[in-house]
Amino acid sequence: MNIEFLKCKHLLIRDRRATIQFQTNLAIVNGPIFIDEDLTARINMADAQFSFQQRGRCYYPAWMSPEALQKKPGDRNLEACDMWSFAVLLWELATREVPFADLTPMEVGMKVALEGLRITIPPGISSHLSKLIRICMNEDPGKRPTFDMVLPILDKMKR
């Protein structure tokens, strides 16, 4: 997956389904995605659903930041929201688990938005990665890093 792609869009992958949030506030949700051998992800637009087709329904709140669950897109920093989602993706990669798999979307949404429910980082995960996850999901959207700042960190972690 290309991080630069994330930079302008909000991409959320779950069970080979993708949610993409463009900054124009138009979003494709639930488009089936296919990964080629060269690791290029392709989205099948034929079956894709757009966000205006499911107004008021959010099927994957576990990947969304608390402010994204509460505020209108115009009232929040979209890139900071994306950074939160990116942190949840990193958490998935690290733990190989689905966040809040035992809760229904409504439970997750209400608890994350109103009761401070957060994913917990289990022990045994590389300290660099867990630190990155933590800074990416800072409670204050303004204090989350941008993708420009995350890229060098990832590069360093590769070595």
Place this chain on the structure above:
Amino acid sequence: MATLTRPKSPRPPVSAKKDDKDESFWDKIGTLGRKKRIKEVQEVEQEGKHAIDSPGNPTNPDLAPEEYALEENEERSMLEPRAYDDPKLQELIFVLIEWINDELADQRIIVKDLEEDLYDGQILQKLLEKLNQEKLDVPEVTQSEEGQKQKLAIVLEAVNKALGLPRWSNTKWSVESIHSKNLVPILHLLVSLVRHFRAPVRLPENVSVGVVVVQKKEGSLSHRTIKEEITSTYDDLGMRCERDAFDTLFDHHPDKLQVVKKSLITFVNKHLAKVNLEVTDLDTQFHDGVFLSLLMGLVEGFFVPLHDFYLTPQTFEQKVHNVAFAFQLMQDVGLAKPKARPEDCSNFFPQK
């Protein structure tokens, strides 16, 4: 969807409302409307000028008291003298007066005569505040005719808003017609309120009155009589939809109603418990649409972003928005369009 996207225009100043408040349905006829509109534009302009020139004095001295001389092509309508003898009309007036007195009993207001008691807007204001459970920002007592009309304008604006009438619609009542103690617009207004707020009264059906319309044409007065329909045929308490299983339940097994309610509450709580919410009374806790929206998400497996509805609705409008939103969710996931209107659900009166 229409209710959801209804534009929330800022409250227009009273003067701007002049355009539609002066419009009677006569304006639809021929060139009368155009002529009148020019006059209205001039009026509004003058009023605007006045407002700028004298900021310390909000009252506008235009709109001379109604003159009895008619201008060319001007029309005036009045009730036929013998219309008052119609037993159906008498019954309608009686029912309406009883209803108003019932509603306003705790305020020690007693209405005896619709025309004489309602024209100044005082009682209409109290009535609307009671029905809407919302205070209107108007002076308590007004003596001057100008003050009364201004107050009436605000009250009527609030009425139209409560009834969900768009600002541009041709309402059957106006400040002028009600203030001139014309019974027909007062009746139209009250009937609309009764219907909208599901007042627990039964209106006599198909009441119509003879109205004499006088028009000046080429210098001479001509008159004609038309029938004005005040009420038409309604089903019980204004429900205009086909009967369903619940109607049968209400009619034939009122005793079973409690059982049905109980099982519905059990069902609802089974789901709402997951988000630590509990319902004890269907009548009072579902009218604002909050639980309905949350319930939709719980049973259909999605989260409802909190910016799409009001989690703690305060006003009737917010409640209607919530219910309409929940209805939209229901339709989006493939349920049939609910038969009730969102306004009906949000119209919650404490039951006796």
